[in-house]
Amino acid sequence: xxxxxxxxxxxxxxxxxxxxxxxxxxxxxxxxxxxxxxxxxxxxxxxxxxxxxxxxxxxxxxxxxxxxxxxxxxxxxxxxxxxxxxxxxxxxxxxxxxxxxxxxxxxxxxxxxxx
Amino acid sequence: xxxxxxxxxxxxxxxxxxxxxxxxxxxxxxxxxxxxxxxxxxxxxxxxxxxxxxxxxxxxxxxxxxxxxxxxxxxxxxxxxxxxxxxxxxxxxxxxxxxxxxxxxxxxxxxx
Numbered sequence: 387x388x389x390x391x392x393x394x395x396x397x398x399x400x401x402x403x404x405x406x407x408x409x410x411x412x413x414x415x416x417x418x419x420x421x422x423x424x425x426x427x428x429x430x431x432x433x434x435x436x437x438x439x440x441x442x443x444x445x446x447x448x449x450x451x452x453x454x455x456x457x458x459x460x461x462x463x464x465x466x467x468x469x470x471x472x473x474x475x476x477x478x479x480x481x482x483x484x485x486x487x488x489x490x491x492x493x494x495x496x497x498x499x500x501x
Numbered sequence: 502x503x504x505x506x507x508x509x510x511x512x513x514x515x516x517x518x519x520x521x522x523x524x525x526x527x528x529x530x531x532x533x534x535x536x537x538x539x540x541x542x543x544x545x546x547x548x549x550x551x552x553x554x555x556x557x558x559x560x561x562x563x564x565x566x567x568x569x570x571x572x573x574x575x576x577x578x579x580x581x582x583x584x585x586x587x588x589x590x591x592x593x594x595x596x597x598x599x600x601x602x603x604x605x606x607x608x609x610x611x612x613x
Contacts, residue, residue, distance in 0.1 A: 482599050493542075
């Protein structure tokens with residue numbers, strides 16, 4: 387079974403600071419990778435995804451992520467955060483091989499951005 | 502026009518009761534899911550259906566039973582509710598089994 391680890395549980399930043407949230411997964415086969423965002427009191431929304439091709443993917447609201455296969459990592463970045471980025475961020479993986487399609491989410495990172 | 506809609510949004514009920522949560526998606530997706538999010542925001546998959554066939558059934562008490570009358574609907578019925586069932590339950594859908602999920606607004610279930 388796969389697992390997803392998000393290293394930062396709580397991150398507090400000031401506006402305009404740069405952001406990097408770590409995500410590592412373990413699985414013996416190929417996976418699709420996702421970052422979702424959950425704003426306070428709302429449902430999860432997709433920020434970006436990686437299926438194949440260019441390992442640097444760009445998502446909505448200025449977010450990007452880089453897939454490093456050798457490190458089993460898919461870290462999320464944003465050069466300059468805004469107060470409105472305050473939210474919970476979830477990394478997720480879904481296998482594409484091995485017959486299992488169970489999506490697995492990390493425990494989430496709570497980001498607070500001070501104005 | 503909401504893509505994934507679930508009802509009710511809030512559900513407060515007593516221990517021992519039976520309740521259902523309904524979910525509908527108008528995206529034409531093949532796969533639907535039920536997730537449970539606990540008070541620490543941890544998101545855990547419970548069930549998944551692909552074209553009305555159950556494909557994921559994680560370690561969930563058998564008091565929880567999903568029903569998919571058609572591809573666009575996935576309902577969750579819970580028997581004999583317990584205090585520990587209190588959580589936010591999210592329905593989601595995806596185009597195929599391993600693509601991105603579109604989530605509903607969630608149902609906050611409180612068992613008293």
